[in-house]
Amino acid sequence: MTPAAVSFLPILLLFLLALGVGAAILVISGWVLPGLLKPNNPQKTKLTPYECGVPLRQDGARHRYSVKFYLVAMLFILFDVEAAFLLPWAVQFKTHLGTFWAMLSFVATLLVGYIYAWGKGALDWER
Amino acid sequence: MGAIDLDDAVLTTRLDAVINWGRKNSLWPMPFGTACCAIEFMSVMASRYDMSRFGAEAMRFSPRQSDMLMILGTITNKQAPVLRQIYAQMAEPKWVVAVGVCASSGGMYRTYATLQGADRVIPVDVYVPGCPPRPETMLYGVMELQKKISRESLSARKEHIERFYASMARQEELQEAKGLSSQQVVREMVVAAGEQGGQQIW
Numbered sequence: 001m002t003p004a005a006v007s008f009l010p011i012l013l014l015f016l017l018a019l020g021v022g023a024a025i026l027v028i029s030g031w032v033l034p035g036l037l038k039p040n041n042p043q044k045t046k047l048t049p050y051e052c053g054v055p056l057r058q059d060g061a062r063h064r065y066s067v068k069f070y071l072v073a074m075l076f077i078l079f080d081v082e083a084a085f086l087l088p089w090a091v092q093f094k095t096h097l098g099t100f101w102a103m104l105s106f107v108a109t110l111l112v113g114y115i116y117a118w119g120k121g122a123l124d125w126e127r
Numbered sequence: 128m129g130a131i132d133l134d135d136a137v138l139t140t141r142l143d144a145v146i147n148w149g150r151k152n153s154l155w156p157m158p159f160g161t162a163c164c165a166i167e168f169m170s171v172m173a174s175r176y177d178m179s180r181f182g183a184e185a186m187r188f189s190p191r192q193s194d195m196l197m198i199l200g201t202i203t204n205k206q207a208p209v210l211r212q213i214y215a216q217m218a219e220p221k222w223v224v225a226v227g228v229c230a231s232s233g234g235m236y237r238t239y240a241t242l243q244g245a246d247r248v249i250p251v252d253v254y255v256p257g258c259p260p261r262p263e264t265m266l267y268g269v270m271e272l273q274k275k276i277s278r279e280s281l282s283a284r285k286e287h288i289e290r291f292y293a294s295m296a297r298q299e300e301l302q303e304a305k306g307l308s309s310q311q312v313v314r315e316m317v318v319a320a321g322e323q324g325g326q327q328i329w
Contacts, residue, residue, distance in 0.1 A: 043215065043295070045295050045299075050190060052209070053208070053209035053213040053216075054212075
């Protein structure tokens with residue numbers, strides 16, 4: 001170890017000590033003391049999810065739902081970006097006629113994606 | 128060496144007394160507002176009447192974080208199991224204040240649809256009269272609850288709550304055995320208790 005690094009050893013020690021004290025405070029106040037002091041009386045009803053006291057319709061909030069929602073979200077982003085891009089372009093179109101072909105290629109690219117999604121049946125909700 | 132005179136340097140007390148002192152000054156209310164008493168409760172919590180003077184400013188709308196259930200309004204038969212479930216889900220130790228005549232005894236609603244007092248389905252500690260009670264009356268009710276807490280023993284409170292859990296287990300057993308809804312079972316339990324001359328199902 002170089003002499004320059006050795007002179008920094010106390011700082012490393014201080015860092016480790018601070019880390020240890022911090023961890024000790026967290027563990028004692030968050031784990032050891034509550035374990036000794038807190039009242040613990042688990043009951044079947046008490047441990048059920050809180051739904052304003054009404055009997056549960058399903059097992060909590062972590063149930064699974066259809067992947068179709070993600071498809072719709074993805075398609076929405078696709079056409080949202082397209083619309084956001086098309087609108088300002090349409091406003092400025094008369095003064096920038098040359099951008100027509102550029103825009104057409106952009107829309108054509110999205111069209112390919114649209115046809116692909118259609119062909120895959122992503123728009124078919126009742127499937 | 129003579130005896131050391133500690134005088135008033137040391138204070139001796141009972142564990143019950145010091146724990147109850149802490150409990151009564153840190154009540155966390157959970158409002159179960161079903162009628163106009165809940166509107167009155169708003170002003171109890173607001174600055175004019177200010178329930179935080181009694182250590183009960185931390186109002187929570189989840190039973191997980193509260194230990195004083197304020198029943199603020201009419202409890203219908205359909206709501207009885209809801210009330211029971213919410214009381215069961217509250218943190219221990221827990222107390223109940225029935226605010227207003229509806230929660231205390233059914234009040235003016237002497238009908239087939241109304242539970243004739245919340246104490247038929249859950250253990251109530253303090254009854255506050257009035258329709259709705261004035262904020263001062265509600266505060267007086269909370270102060271009475273504080274007095275009650277400072278007098279009670281820890282084990283008695285624990286047994287009191289355990290008795291309720293036992294009735295909750297009975298309710299669930301009946302529900303599974305008969306395949307009825309919680310509303311139907313609680314209604315049956317209330318009616319059965321009434322036929323035997325009792326009033327409470329817990």
